[in-house]
Amino acid sequence: MASQSVLTPQAEDFPRWYQDVVAKAEMADNGPVRGTMVIRPYGYAIWERIQAEIDARIKQAGAQNAYFPLFIPQSYLSKEAEHVEGFSPELAVVTHAGGEELAEPIVVRPTSETVIGEFMAKWIQSYRDLPLLLNQWANVVRWELRPRLFLRSSEFLWQEGHTAHATYEDAAAYAMKIHLEVYNDFLNEVLAVPTFLGIKPPRERFAGAINTMTCEGMMRDGKALQMATSHELGQNFAKAFDIYYQSEEGQAALCHTTSWGSSTRLVGGLIMAHGDDRGLVVPPRLAPIQVVIIAVRDEPTVNEACERILASLKSAGVRAVLDRGRGSFGRRLTDWEIKGIPLRVEVGPRDLAEGVVTVVRRDTAEKITLELEAVAPRAPALLETMQAELLQGARDRRDANTCDVPSVVKAIDVAQTGFARLSWDLVGDSEEAEMNSQAVTIRCLVRADGSIPASDLEEDLLCIVAKSY
Amino acid sequence: MASQSVLTPQAEDFPRWYQDVVAKAEMADNGPVRGTMVIRPYGYAIWERIQAEIDARIKQAGAQNAYFPLFIPQSYLSKEAEHVEGFSPELAVVTHAGGEELAEPIVVRPTSETVIGEFMAKWIQSYRDLPLLLNQWANVVRWELRPRLFLRSSEFLWQEGHTAHATYEDAAAYAMKIHLEVYNDFLNEVLAVPTFLGIKPPRERFAGAINTMTCEGMMRDGKALQMATSHELGQNFAKAFDIYYQSEEGQAALCHTTSWGSSTRLVGGLIMAHGDDRGLVVPPRLAPIQVVIIAVRDEPTVNEACERILASLKSAGVRAVLDRGRGSFGRRLTDWEIKGIPLRVEVGPRDLAEGVVTVVRRDTAEKITLELEAVAPRAPALLETMQAELLQGARDRRDANTCDVPSVVKAIDVAQTGFARLSWDLVGDSEEAEMNSQAVTIRCLVRADGSIPASDLEEDLLCIVAKSY
Numbered sequence: 001m002a003s004q005s006v007l008t009p010q011a012e013d014f015p016r017w018y019q020d021v022v023a024k025a026e027m028a029d030n031g032p033v034r035g036t037m038v039i040r041p042y043g044y045a046i047w048e049r050i051q052a053e054i055d056a057r058i059k060q061a062g063a064q065n066a067y068f069p070l071f072i073p074q075s076y077l078s079k080e081a082e083h084v085e086g087f088s089p090e091l092a093v094v095t096h097a098g099g100e101e102l103a104e105p106i107v108v109r110p111t112s113e114t115v116i117g118e119f120m121a122k123w124i125q126s127y128r129d130l131p132l133l134l135n136q137w138a139n140v141v142r143w144e145l146r147p148r149l150f151l152r153s154s155e156f157l158w159q160e161g162h163t164a165h166a167t168y169e170d171a172a173a174y175a176m177k178i179h180l181e182v183y184n185d186f187l188n189e190v191l192a193v194p195t196f197l198g199i200k201p202p203r204e205r206f207a208g209a210i211n212t213m214t215c216e217g218m219m220r221d222g223k224a225l226q227m228a229t230s231h232e233l234g235q236n237f238a239k240a241f242d243i244y245y246q247s248e249e250g251q252a253a254l255c256h257t258t259s260w261g262s263s264t265r266l267v268g269g270l271i272m273a274h275g276d277d278r279g280l281v282v283p284p285r286l287a288p289i290q291v292v293i294i295a296v297r298d299e300p301t302v303n304e305a306c307e308r309i310l311a312s313l314k315s316a317g318v319r320a321v322l323d324r325g326r327g328s329f330g331r332r333l334t335d336w337e338i339k340g341i342p343l344r345v346e347v348g349p350r351d352l353a354e355g356v357v358t359v360v361r362r363d364t365a366e367k368i369t370l371e372l373e374a375v376a377p378r379a380p381a382l383l384e385t386m387q388a389e390l391l392q393g394a395r396d397r398r399d400a401n402t403c404d405v406p407s408v409v410k411a412i413d414v415a416q417t418g419f420a421r422l423s424w425d426l427v428g429d430s431e432e433a434e435m436n437s438q439a440v441t442i443r444c445l446v447r448a449d450g451s452i453p454a455s456d457l458e459e460d461l462l463c464i465v466a467k468s469y
Numbered sequence: 470m471a472s473q474s475v476l477t478p479q480a481e482d483f484p485r486w487y488q489d490v491v492a493k494a495e496m497a498d499n500g501p502v503r504g505t506m507v508i509r510p511y512g513y514a515i516w517e518r519i520q521a522e523i524d525a526r527i528k529q530a531g532a533q534n535a536y537f538p539l540f541i542p543q544s545y546l547s548k549e550a551e552h553v554e555g556f557s558p559e560l561a562v563v564t565h566a567g568g569e570e571l572a573e574p575i576v577v578r579p580t581s582e583t584v585i586g587e588f589m590a591k592w593i594q595s596y597r598d599l600p601l602l603l604n605q606w607a608n609v610v611r612w613e614l615r616p617r618l619f620l621r622s623s624e625f626l627w628q629e630g631h632t633a634h635a636t637y638e639d640a641a642a643y644a645m646k647i648h649l650e651v652y653n654d655f656l657n658e659v660l661a662v663p664t665f666l667g668i669k670p671p672r673e674r675f676a677g678a679i680n681t682m683t684c685e686g687m688m689r690d691g692k693a694l695q696m697a698t699s700h701e702l703g704q705n706f707a708k709a710f711d712i713y714y715q716s717e718e719g720q721a722a723l724c725h726t727t728s729w730g731s732s733t734r735l736v737g738g739l740i741m742a743h744g745d746d747r748g749l750v751v752p753p754r755l756a757p758i759q760v761v762i763i764a765v766r767d768e769p770t771v772n773e774a775c776e777r778i779l780a781s782l783k784s785a786g787v788r789a790v791l792d793r794g795r796g797s798f799g800r801r802l803t804d805w806e807i808k809g810i811p812l813r814v815e816v817g818p819r820d821l822a823e824g825v826v827t828v829v830r831r832d833t834a835e836k837i838t839l840e841l842e843a844v845a846p847r848a849p850a851l852l853e854t855m856q857a858e859l860l861q862g863a864r865d866r867r868d869a870n871t872c873d874v875p876s877v878v879k880a881i882d883v884a885q886t887g888f889a890r891l892s893w894d895l896v897g898d899s900e901e902a903e904m905n906s907q908a909v910t911i912r913c914l915v916r917a918d919g920s921i922p923a924s925d926l927e928e929d930l931l932c933i934v935a936k937s938y
Contacts, residue, residue, distance in 0.1 A: 029588065032545065033575055036538035038588055041603070044535050066513050069505035070539075070577075070608055070624050071561070076501065092540070092566040094577065097623075098612040099558040106502055108539075108563065108577070119498065119507055128795075134510070139539055139608065143567040154566075155539050326597075 006334060009277050014221040019149075021271055025280050025338045028149045035147035035154030042339060043150075043267060045288035047157065050266050051137065053190045053286070054159065057182040061174075063133035063161055068112040068119070070139075074105045076114040090142040092154075108141045113259060116162045117241030124255065126246045127166055131174065135161040150268035151225075151469050158263035164243055164255040168234070171256035172211075175230045176452070178260045179213045183228040191266065192283040192391040193217040193273045194398050195227060196419070196464050197452050198444030206259075210234035213452060216443045216464065218398045219272035222418040224443045224466040227269055230260035268469070273394060274363075280340030281363050283390050284383035290318050291379055292341045294332060295325035296348035305372060306347050309357070312376035318383070337362065342386055345375055361386055363393075402464075408435060411465050415440040424463040439467050475803060478746050483690040488618075490740055494749050494807045497618045504616035504623030511808060512619075512736060514757035516626065519735050520606065522659045522755070523628065526651040530643075532602035532630055537581040537588070539608075543574045545583040559611040561623075577610045582728060585631045586710030593724065595715045596635055600643065604630040619737035620694075620938050627732035633712055633724040637703070640725035641680075644699045645921070647729045648682045652697040660735065661752040661860040662686040662742045663867050664696060665888070665933050666921050667913030675728075679703035682921060685912045685933065687867045688741035691887040693912045693935040696738055699729035737938070742863060743832075749809025750832050752859050753852035759787050760848060761810045763801060764794030765817035774841060775816050778826070781845035787852070806831065811855055814844055830855055832862075871933075877904060880934050884909040893930040908936050 006024060008016040022028055027043035030036070039047060055065075071094065094106040109115070116134065124132055137159045144154045161178060165171040179197070187193045195215040205212040209231040216224045237243070238255040247253045274281040284290050293309050295302045306322050313320035323332055336344055346358040357375060359368045363386060370378060401418030405411045408431040411420035415435075424445055427435075435441065443464045447453050453461055475493060477485040491497055496512035499505070508516060524534075540563065563575040578584070585603065593601055606628045613623045630647060634640040648666070656662045664684040674681040678700040685693045706712070707724040716722045743750040753759050762778050764771045775791050782789040792801055805813055815827040826844060828837045832855060839847060870887030874880045877900040880889035884904075893914055896904075904910065912933045916922050922930055 029591075031538035031540070032542050032584060032587065033538060033540040036540055038538065038584070039536040041533035041535045045533070047536075048534065064510035064514070065517065066510045067508035067516075067626065069500035069502060069507065070610065071500070071502040071505055073501050089568040091568075092563045092575070094561045095564045096574075097561040098614065099560075105565075106561070115501060115507070118501065122498075141539065145567065157536065 006338065007277060007279060010220060010275075017275075017277075018268075018272060021275055021279055021338065022149050025340070027267070027271070030147075030149070033154070035144040037147075037149050037153045037155070039157075039264070042288075046270065046282065046286070047264060047267055049286050049288050050186075050191075050270075051159075054182060054186050054262060055137070057186060058135050058159070058161065058178075061133075061177055061181055063135045063163065065135050065137065067138065068109075068115045068136055070109055071106045072109050072112075072115055074107050076118070077107060090144075092141045092143060109138075110140055110142045111160055111261075112136055112138065112140075113160070113162060113237075114241075116160075117237060117243065120162070120164050120255075120257075121241050121243045124164060124243060124245050127248050130164060130166045130245055130255070131170060132164045133161075133174070134163065135159055148268075150264055150271070153264075156264045158261055161258070161260045163258045164238065164245075165257070166245065166247070166253070166255070168256050171234075171258050172232055172454075175211075175213065175232050175258040175260065178258070179215070179228075179230040179452075183215050183230070183260075183262060187215055187217065187227055188391065190283065190285045191227075191270060191273070192285075192387060192394055193227065193269060194391065194395045196444055196446060197450075198446040198464065199453050199456060200229075201424075201442050201445055201463070202456055204442065206231045208233055208236045208240075210236070211455060214444050216466075217269055217273055218394075218401065218419060218466075219269070219469065220275065220397070221272070222401050222416075222466070224419065224464075224468040225265070225269045225272065226443070226468070227266060228260070228262035231258060233257045233259060272469075274390060275340070279338030281390070282340040282342060284342040284387045287340075287342050288319060289321050289339075289341050290383055291320040291343045291345060292323055292336050293320060293345045293347060294323045294329070294336065296329050296346060298325035299349060301352060302347055302349055305352055305357070309345060309347065309372065309375050312373075313379060316376045316380060318376070318379050342383055343379065363390060411435065412438050412440050415466050419443070419464050419466045421446075421462050421464055424461040427463060427465075435465060440465055441468060443468060475807065476746060476748060479689060479744075486744075486746075487737075487741060490744055490748055490807065491618050494809070496736070496740070499616075499618070502623070504613040506616075506618050506622045506624070508626075508733070511757075515739065515751065515755065516733060516736055518755050518757050519655075519660075519739075520628075523651060523655050523731060524606070526655060527604050527628070527630065527647075530602075530646055530650055532604045532632065534604050534606065536607065537578075537584045537605055539578055540575045541578050541581075541584055543576050545587070546576060559613075561610045561612060578607075579609055579611045580629055580730075581605055581607065581609075582629070582631060582706075583710075585629075586706060586712065589631070589633050589724075589726075590710050590712045593633060593712060593714050596717050599633060599635045599714055599724070600639060601633045602630075602643070603632065604628055617737075619733055619740070622733070625733045627730055630727070630729040632727045633707065633714075634726070635714065635716070635722070635724070637725050640703075640727050641701055641923075644680075644682065644701050644727040644729065647727070648684070648697075648699040648921075652684050652699070652729075652731060656684055656686065656696055657860065659752065659754045660696075660739060660742070661754075661856060661863055662696065662738060663860065663864045665913055665915060666919075667915040667933065668922050668925060669698075670893075670911050670914055670932070671925055673911065675700045677702055677705045677709075679705065680924060683913050685935075686738055686742055687863075687870065687888060687935075688738070688938065689744065689866070690741070691870050691885075691935070693888065693933075693937040694734070694738045694741065695912070695937070696735060697729070697731040700727060702726045702728060741938075743859060744809070748807030750859070751809040751811060753811040753856045756809075756811050757788060758790050758808075758810050759852055760789040760812045760814060761792055761805050762789060762814045762816060763792045763798070763805065765798050765815060767794035768818060770821060771816055771818055774821055774826070778814060778816070778841065778844050781842075782848060785845045785849060787845070787848050811852055812848065832859060880904065881907050881909050884935050888912070888933050888935045890915075890931050890933055893932040896932060896934075904934060909934055910937060912937060
């Protein structure tokens, strides 16, 4: 088949396979400024679906969207010293505007947290204003020396949530709610990527956080991708930005805040978690195109049958498109395979003579012969089956490639092709340095039963270690 | 009533009324960098609704969303000289990134057109790739010396459409389709702002355009606001960016392109087209909150009735919220009025004893007494009636404040409080200079029957002149 020569096989060179898929599936291109990206219509349609699904969950969790400015006065980034250190080499700085040099340079936001902190302080007066639950969808800039489309780009699209609460308990519960009901639910139910849910060890925490929760997914090469993080900031952030409220008793009290984010990295995660040697595999619930109807040839009877199937699929609420029979059938089929459309319906004159068409699943290549009229009624169930099997398949791969090991040496060995799980007590400073020297890192700390620890001070924690993106 | 003292009356000082509404309705704040804005949750919810309605129409018209980078090499802006002249003093320039000075300065996009032009040239090979119909939702930056929230800000949010076609006719027809089916349909059917549809006179055209169509709305002070524009770029843009295609006959041919845009200015237009001395009036089809249920007091029977109404409204597909009875009823009522929620349902213990509640329309202040169970069934029709009457009211105001005049002197006079319409033949260079010296400009050229001229070379054109935002 033609498709075999289009992409570098995963086993041969996974990073090149990734680059090939991004280009051939028409997901993205490099922008003219190094490290920036052009997200092409198909890539952007996938991002729009990710955004819609995450946004609905964020709203369900009670947060409201707002928009803060792209530009931040440079002085703001010294308000919280820890952040300056974190971002300084990553900043893009505007020195000229309006045809002249600016008195104070302006930074292009690496996040909006400093501005959001300032406005939270302004908007929050009393306990009645709490909790204040804000989210923003925006572009941010962090200069990248080794850019990679979707995974690491100097400009990327993301959402950042920032919330303020009256008590530690309320803040911690909300961060957990976002982590489970927004991120983990989306990752499992829509992206079909099972995760390890845990907390970051202290030195991997977000600057200023007292606790950072992460969702770590396994890619098809056995490496980890951090899919989303949620931070408990305690009162550190509120202290830096003077976010006080007047309590019911009339006392001034510091707020407890959280922040949480996910980005266009998720598109990279989608590609690497499900893709195979024939290209992308997009989970049906996420897919902007769930079914492509392919006319084998450009003939009136074929076209008419295709149009009927298209109309019936659309009435059934299925996101379907029609590929009219122009150009080589084989080439078109390969192109749709690379784009990972969950189901394709092949409509050819010979099948039509018998009143049937062929439905093919992208993930299993399973072929089903269906009567024309049966396509639309059957499609939703087929899509749901595929969704469930993709998640199960990813779970099986993750479990098969996660090993409990008794030592750091073994962990490094296992991390060449998957995840290792071991007692965190075994990982002292020198052991961690040894792992890191081999590009193996602690992805997260988990409890023995797999649940999320409340703190890294709990006893008997396990750690998941792996190579990562 | 308390509400009377909250806002500066429109008749006293319209610009101050505008500022007051933006602040008191919690729409937006000034950002820390001059000219930037913070769009607060309620303002952003309105923008999200505008975006959703326009986006659905853009997709219906066949265009696809994509995303192009925030950063543009400075050299790109010299590719099309006309544009540099148009933007140069407006540009924000990044000179430092990654901790060092950049070899070539980078411009923060004032539009993405140069980058989109480059990629169109790359993506378009043959006539089969045409038309290429792209749209982008993004932030852009144009330095503003006299910023005004939503109306003129250094950073604003917008959509810019860019399309390439094989023929002049196809390009012109598509620009017209966008203008009528996307912009004008949205403005009339959702924003309830009737428009004058026409073309810009040559000197007001977008740089490089061969024809610019505009939708001009009338604000409540009689000034005009340009709500959206669509440009036919002929082959000028394609020539500047080498956008060629191979025709069916195998010849290289230049494309014909269009561009079209609308922005967060529309939020300013919404405020000024419908607002009154009590605040915003949001058309029901646009409103993120269509109905607010206000508990007069915080009592169990009241709360229970409110919850029942809320649930029934939501089941009826109405966007409703509940204001539990905490704090002063009068203050809460004023706040919801300022926010312009189309319908409020007042639920008080005395009415409840008789099984009824009071429904109040925001625009007319008309009060209707309804049985509890009747609220949800009646609400959709009440909302639709209000939508229709808002549009009709705006039409009536526009017509009452648009005068046909026989001379430029008269036109200047009429433009102090409304729109003047006169023969374009009467407006020579010196007459136009005279008008402009009094801040009166030609908003658009129209045919005598009100339809959109195909070109400014048509005979017997009329022009609409007004002061404007």
